[in-house]
Amino acid sequence: MAQDFYATLGVGRDAGADEIKKAYRKLARQLHPDVNDAADASDRFKDVTIAYEVLSDPQKRSTYDRGGDPLSNNGGGGGFGNQGFNFDDIMDAFFGQNAGRGPRSRSQRGQDALLRLDVDLAEAAFGATHEIKVDTAVACTTCEGSGAANGSEPVTCRTCHGHGDVQHVQRSLLGDIRTSRPCPTCHGFGSVIPDPCPECAGEGRVRSRRTISVTIPAGVDQGTRIQLTGEGEVGPGGGPAGDLYLEINVARHPVFQRKGDQLFCQITLPMTAAALGTHLDLPTLEADLPEPEEGTTQVELDVTPGTQSGDTLTIKGFGVPRLRGPGRGDLKVQVVVETPGRLDEEQRSLLEQLAKLREEERPEALIASNHKGVFGKLKDAFK
Numbered sequence: 001m002a003q004d005f006y007a008t009l010g011v012g013r014d015a016g017a018d019e020i021k022k023a024y025r026k027l028a029r030q031l032h033p034d035v036n037d038a039a040d041a042s043d044r045f046k047d048v049t050i051a052y053e054v055l056s057d058p059q060k061r062s063t064y065d066r067g068g069d070p071l072s073n074n075g076g077g078g079g080f081g082n083q084g085f086n087f088d089d090i091m092d093a094f095f096g097q098n099a100g101r102g103p104r105s106r107s108q109r110g111q112d113a114l115l116r117l118d119v120d121l122a123e124a125a126f127g128a129t130h131e132i133k134v135d136t137a138v139a140c141t142t143c144e145g146s147g148a149a150n151g152s153e154p155v156t157c158r159t160c161h162g163h164g165d166v167q168h169v170q171r172s173l174l175g176d177i178r179t180s181r182p183c184p185t186c187h188g189f190g191s192v193i194p195d196p197c198p199e200c201a202g203e204g205r206v207r208s209r210r211t212i213s214v215t216i217p218a219g220v221d222q223g224t225r226i227q228l229t230g231e232g233e234v235g236p237g238g239g240p241a242g243d244l245y246l247e248i249n250v251a252r253h254p255v256f257q258r259k260g261d262q263l264f265c266q267i268t269l270p271m272t273a274a275a276l277g278t279h280l281d282l283p284t285l286e287a288d289l290p291e292p293e294e295g296t297t298q299v300e301l302d303v304t305p306g307t308q309s310g311d312t313l314t315i316k317g318f319g320v321p322r323l324r325g326p327g328r329g330d331l332k333v334q335v336v337v338e339t340p341g342r343l344d345e346e347q348r349s350l351l352e353q354l355a356k357l358r359e360e361e362r363p364e365a366l367i368a369s370n371h372k373g374v375f376g377k378l379k380d381a382f383k
Contacts, residue, residue, distance in 0.1 A: 005051035005064060013065070017056065024052040033170060034179065103164030103190025106147065106154075106204070106237030110137060113232040117246045119216060121253040122288035125320045127218035134212055134244065137205045137233045143197035145238015147204040152195040157186035164190040204238040214246060219261070219323030224248040256285055261320045261329030266336060269303065274337040277305035282333070284318055301333060309337035 006013050009023045030036060031045040050071075054060045060070035113136055119128065139145045148154055156162045160183035170177040182188035196202030212231060220226070225245050232242030250258075257264045263285060269278070280301045287297040299318055307313075312334050319329025343351065355361050 003047065003051070005054050008047050008051040009055065011055075015055075020052065020055050024048060024056075034168065103160075103162060103186075104188050106189055106191075107145070107239040108235040108237060109240050110205075110233035110235035110242040112242040112245060114245045114247060116249055117214070117216075117226075118249045118251060119220075120251050120288065121256060121258060122285055123216060124220050124248065124250045125218065125258075125285055126289060127220075128216045130214045130216065131211055132214055132246075133209055134231065135207065135209045136231075136241075136244075138208045138210065139234050139238045140197060140200035140204055140206050142199040143204065145204040145234075147197055147200065147202040147237060148193050149195040149197050152193075154189075154191040154193050157183055157190055157192050159183050159185040160190065162190040164188045204236055205234045216248070217323065218321045220248050221258070221260075221323070222248065222250045224323075253285075255283070258320060261322050262332055263319045263329065264332045264334065266334045267301075268336045268338050269307070270338055271340065273303065274307045274309070274335065275305065277307070278303045282315075284331075285320075299331070303335070307335055307337070309335060311335045 006015070009015075009020060009027065011019055011023050015023075027048045028045065031041050031048060033042045033045060036045075054064050054070045057070075064070040113134070115132070115134065117130065117132065119130070140147075143149065146153065157164075160166050164183055164186065165180045165188065166183050168179045168181065170179070183190075186192050193202045197204075200206050212228070214226070214228065216226065225247050228244040228246065230241045231244035234241045255265050265282075267280070267282070280303065281298045282301050284297055284299050286292045299315055301313060301315060303313070312332050315331040315333065317328050318331035321328045340347070352361075
């Protein structure tokens, strides 16, 4: 044979069926006349197609390997006219699953939008209402989303006659190869807009800034996302709007820190108050609200006698309301005991008397070790 089918596909004579198919797909994508404008592309495409037809058929390949003519009626099983050719592989490589899908709608769902909303700790804890400005695509009020100017409307595409795609026929030795592509005139819509709306240029939507009211539920935390259905981008052709997501960013508070539904703060007490005990009125997070309920802006803290520096006191029910579920967390107050640094003679004398009464004039230092042996670590693990 004048043509070396193995050389045409670029495979060896011992190539398997999968290797032959892979080589053909690669060459067909490169040489198909619809994608290759070279003068010899069509002839080369026919050559690789014939080579694949022979080498992919075990009977024809056997005839060819023995030196016979695989394309003759008596040597190869009838040639192209009798057996035909399966183009499924190459058609999938070029066009996927889009062939014959029909016209697509101009109206499509819009994209979702994401905004970051800054709130203070009290708003995150107890909820609030914010007016926010959103810059998104909205439906064009001039054409009401159709994209056509007043008094006009989309008309059927003359190229595809409303089908949204066009058929191409390529003649070959194997017969007619039919392919389908989106119509280049209407871009697959099946219709064209001869007189587009001057406001949106036929898009059916315009950019606009609007103000919406947002309710922040009580108990949201840093990074919480609030979904506002239908407040995102309006889709092309006046399609339904996507959703707007608000990501909460909680500002740092000068007094309180939050962990989950609990609040933490720190107070400093003089040594005498810690030793003798005392009662304090602490401000609550409610004090930051513009209109707090009566009696909620302060809470009494009972400091028991002998409180040590680093002790944590708990006030039940004065933390953050739970986002999902009833109740509130607690307020945790860490105590820092302040030792007086400057004493006058009378104060020093009184402390010396106290030290004498407590037999602490020359106290023994208690040295705590952070080192733990194997048994100590095992004990902590079981705890």
